[in-house]
Amino acid sequence: MAVDLKTADEIKKMRVAGRLAAEVLEMIEPYVVVGISTEELNQICHDYMVDVQKSIPAPLNYHGFPKSICTSVNQVICHGIPSEKKVLKNGDIVNLDITVIKDGYFGDTSKMFGVGDVPFHAQRLMETTQIALFKAIEIVKPGTRLGDIGHVIQQYAESNHYSVVREYCGHGIGTEFHTDPQILHFGRPDTGMVLKEGMTFTIEPMLNAGKPHTKLRKDGWTVETRDGRLSAQWEHTLAVTADGVEVLTARNEENF
Ligand code: MF3
Ligand code: CO
Ligand code: CO
Numbered sequence: 001m002a003v004d005l006k007t008a009d010e011i012k013k014m015r016v017a018g019r020l021a022a023e024v025l026e027m028i029e030p031y032v033v034v035g036i037s038t039e040e041l042n043q044i045c046h047d048y049m050v051d052v053q054k055s056i057p058a059p060l061n062y063h064g065f066p067k068s069i070c071t072s073v074n075q076v077i078c079h080g081i082p083s084e085k086k087v088l089k090n091g092d093i094v095n096l097d098i099t100v101i102k103d104g105y106f107g108d109t110s111k112m113f114g115v116g117d118v119p120f121h122a123q124r125l126m127e128t129t130q131i132a133l134f135k136a137i138e139i140v141k142p143g144t145r146l147g148d149i150g151h152v153i154q155q156y157a158e159s160n161h162y163s164v165v166r167e168y169c170g171h172g173i174g175t176e177f178h179t180d181p182q183i184l185h186f187g188r189p190d191t192g193m194v195l196k197e198g199m200t201f202t203i204e205p206m207l208n209a210g211k212p213h214t215k216l217r218k219d220g221w222t223v224e225t226r227d228g229r230l231s232a233q234w235e236h237t238l239a240v241t242a243d244g245v246e247v248l249t250a251r252n253e254e255n256f
Contacts, residue, residue: 002180003172003179003180003181003193003199004172004174004179005196005197005198005199006174006198006199006200006239007198010105010174011198011200011239011246011248013102013103013104013105014105014106014107014173014174014200014237014239014248015239015246015248016102016103016105016107017055017100017101017102017103017105017106017107017248018107018109018237018247018248018249018250019107019248019249020049020053020055020100020102020107021098021099021100021107021108021109021237021249022107022109022249022250022251023053024045024048024049024053024069024098024100025096025098025109025110025111025251026251026252026253027044027045027048028041028044028045028048028096029113031044032088032094032096032113032115033088033115033116034088034089034090034115034116035087035088036087036088037082037083037084037085037086037087037088038071038073038080038082038083038086038088038094039067039082039083039084039086040084041069041071041082041096042067042068042069042071042082045057045068045069045096045098046060046067046068046069049068049100053100053102054102055100055101055102056100056101056102057069057099057100057101058099058100058101058106058108058177059097059099062177064220065079065081065221066081067081067082068082069082069096069097069098070082070095070096070097070110071086071094071095071096071097072094072095072097072222072223072231072233073086073088073092073093073094074092074093074094074230074231075224075225075228075229075230075231076095076222076223076224076231077165077168077206077208077214077223077224077225077231077233078095078097078168078206078223078233079097079221079222079223080095080221080222081219081221081222088115089115089116090115090116090117091115091116091117091118091119091122092114092115092116092118093112093113093114093115093118093122093125093126093230093232094112094113094115095110095111095112095113095232095233095234096110096111096113097109097110097233097235098110099177104175105174105175106173106174106175106176106177106237107237107248107249108173108177108202108204108235108237108249109202109235109236109237109249110204110233110234110235111130111234111235111251112126112129112130112232112233112234114126121209121230122230124160125162125207125209125230125231125232126232128156128157128160128162128207128232129157129162129205129206129207129232129233129234130234131156132152132153132156132157132185132205132207133153133203133204133205133234133235133236135152135153135156136149136152136153136185136203136205137203137236137238137245137247137256138152139152140195140203140238140240140244140245141195141240141241141243141244141245142194142195142196142197142240142242142243143194143195144194144195145189145190145191145192145193145194145195146181146183146184146187146191146192146193146195147187147188147189147190147191147192148187148189148190148192149183149184149185149187149203150183150184150185150186150187150188150192151186151187151188151189153185153186153203153205154185154186154187157205157207162207162208162209163207163208163210163211163212164185164186164205164206164207164208164212165185165205165206165207165208165212165214165231166184166186166212167214167223168204168206168214168223169182169183169184169185169204170182170183170184170185170201170202170203170204170235171183171201171202172199172200172201173200173201173202173237174200181193181201183201183202183203183204185203185204185205185206195240196240197240197241197242198239198240199239199240200237200238200239200240200248201237201238202235202236202237202238203235203236203238204233204234204235204236205233205234206231206232206233207231207232207233208225208227208229208230208231209225209229209230209231210225210227210228210229211225211226211227211229213225213226213227214226235249236248236249236250237249
């Protein structure tokens with residue numbers, strides 16, 4: 001497994017792409033309300049990327065994916081396809097996953113939004129998943145191993161009585177969307193690849209309220225929980241620095 005290490009110049013370009021992806025999530029926030037369809041959210045994000053940012057929405061036509069962002073509502077774990085038939089209702093939770101390409105480099109990030117009044121159990125799932133991502137980011141530095149990252153996420157999720165999705169994972173990223181290494185969100189400490197300065201990858205844990213098992217809808221993309229219970233996901237693109245980590249997709253509301 002060959003993992004390429006980015007130069008300072010390449011990280012600079014990834015910082016730009018990462019920031020643009022974060023800005024799409026900041027821009028779309030006020031639109032995520034009761035009554036909007038996921039296709040409308042897709043359209044607003046698409047136009048912002050193409051017309052304002054002059055960036056390329058990476059999901060569009062990626063292995064045949066038909067839209068510019070992923071919209072995953074309630075029991076949908078990831079890769080939900082925006083649709084005008086999917087209208088957000090009070091109490092829904094939705095993940096918007098944004099990937100832009102700028103100057104040949106990718107930035108990939110997602111967050112959860114609550115729609116209207118969200119039940120406490122759904123709020124708690126979203127927050128726990130975000131904290132699991134934060135805990136993983138906190139230990140990223142040269143010398144940390146991939147198993148340590150997976151372990152931190154799994155440990156925190158399971159101690160909160162949630163399960164971790166196994167079939168989908170984080171990934172290396174750069175001039176391609178998905179590269180080695182795979183970043184599993186479960187694992188054992190002191191195992192797996194050792195992180196080095198210049199690695200760039202995503203961490204994107206998916207936590208389920210019920211069992212970890214997934215099923216793929218007939219559309220070939222939408223991944224749902226098999227038991228129909230809620231799922232949440234948060235994602236950042238990261239660069240390993242000399243002594244820690246840089247969150248390339250940090251939003252203004254975050255303090256890394
Ligand atoms: N953004 C997703 C990820 O985090 C990948 C989406 S691929 C698509 O890796 F084709 F579904 F858009
Ligand atoms: Co990703
Ligand atoms: Co993503």
